[in-house]
Amino acid sequence: MTQHILLTGGTGLIGRQLVKKLQGAYQLTVLSRDPSRAQRLLGSEINYLTLDDLSSLEDVDVVINLAGEPIADKRWTDSQKQRICHSRWDITQKLVDLIKAAKNPPHTFISGSAIGVYGRQGDTVVTETFTDFHDEFSREVCQKWEDIAFQANEFCRVCILRTGVVLSEEGGALAKMLMPFRLGLGGPIGTGKQFMAWIHIEDMLNGIAFLIDSRSAQGVYNLTSPNPNTNHFFSLALARRLERPCIFKVPAFVLKTLMGESSDLVLHGQKVVPEKLLTEGFTFHYPELKDALKALDL
Template sequence: MSKPQLFITGGTGFIGRALVAALKGRFAITALTRNPDKARALLGEDISLCANVPDLTGMDAVINLAGEPIADKRWSQHQKRRLESSRWQLTEELVNAMAKAPPRVFISGSAIGYYGPQSPDTIVTESYSAITDDFAHRLCAGWEQRALKAQEFTRVCLLRTGVVLGKGGGALHKMLPPFKLGLGGRIGSGEQMMSWISHTDMVAAILFLLDREDLSGAFNCTAPNPVSNSELTQALGRALGRPTLLPMPPLAAKLLLGEGATLLLDGQKVIPKRLLEAGFVFQHPELDGALAAQLRA
């Protein structure tokens, strides 16, 4: 009996690689990629590749994780347009292709930036409505609006993803070199909330939503115990046995990232209410355990 088919974008990314590895035993996977040699090396020879969104007839599931990295460059007007088009245009292409041959589920990326900056004492769940309108919100809102058009013909789940902590990519990959040298420290006041999720739990949450046919809509993909930036800094220092005495002043963050410094200086206290209510069990609900597990990996 042939395997069901799955189409994925962003398959060579930090989350996508692990997701493909977890699913290739269950699905015949086709991945969208601009670099087939890199994709073959990362994903294996048993994955089909394509350079453009194909005819999706026969696809059982579509997972959309692609997007220009949001924190790699200053948010110039040109970079903002790149961030938007890398998410919005591809999502529109996928929805148009799926409309002709609907899969049973469409899982599409988003981020907790959807909520905009919030005060440290504000608890944010999926139903939170007092959203701060900044670029990150508009970027995620436009992404979600385009994905939700697929609700007309299939089940849609949106992944409002927090800071993904894992070895080999994401935020932790960037933080480890200075922290290992004892050069880490809080960013700005350190009071801003950091809603995080372990790489392991992020992948598990996508698998959970893929299989739960009764679930749809937006899901906060964050651990149930968010922490402040100071607490994250101290926990990483403990995990590495290094001091964390060199804070980054707000001005330095703004010089580095411009408007994008809001990603470092602001935050949200996000709770995964819908995942918890659906029965999802986090392997790493607490930060110290998550860091220990990821640094061992």
């Protein structure tokens, strides 16, 4: 019998491509604030619901929760911070409450998070067992997001996706970086020594599929390449891929002026590695940055 997956965040960067990957193998329902827009983006062969329409998870086998206001698109005003937090916390709480209320709950709950939960960590190697988190806004957002999701632990298998920078030609952080690099104006940000833990979109999608299928998988997972790179190395590799120079630097004060507190996301980093995925037998198609960038249509 075909399994039924309920997906939130289906129109986002990861969600759009995850729908394509899962379509046909699963019955899909996408939760959206605007079902008509979601249908235009994702097609008519999928079920669509609003959060208000969702009253039960009795016939759902897997819940994948990727919804959330983009964290770096706008300056972190007090109101924007509230939107970032509650766009994640509230829908996750609603899903957990429905899991708890179900007579036959889903067997798997896969919920989003980000490597920002660790806070800035310099060049320390960070695995899923790391506990010395740095207290800052990204940690606050992600920690509560994860804590809410783990309330479902007594009722189903819970997997948390601590996601790095997703490399895709269809949007996300890489798309924002491309224009200055294409113009020959790209370069390292700040000192360039901060680590970027990245993952190719194909490995991201395959990682989620792996967690769906692996019934023994549970807990937090770093969804990043096994080989994080410094911002300086990443900048050189991207410039080389685009056949452009890499001679300019973006001073930290310029970024802080433009982005405010949210500049912390790119001026500081984490050397995150996916120890659990590797230990449990997942194989990355693009473990090296050069190959990951080459595989993208840039």
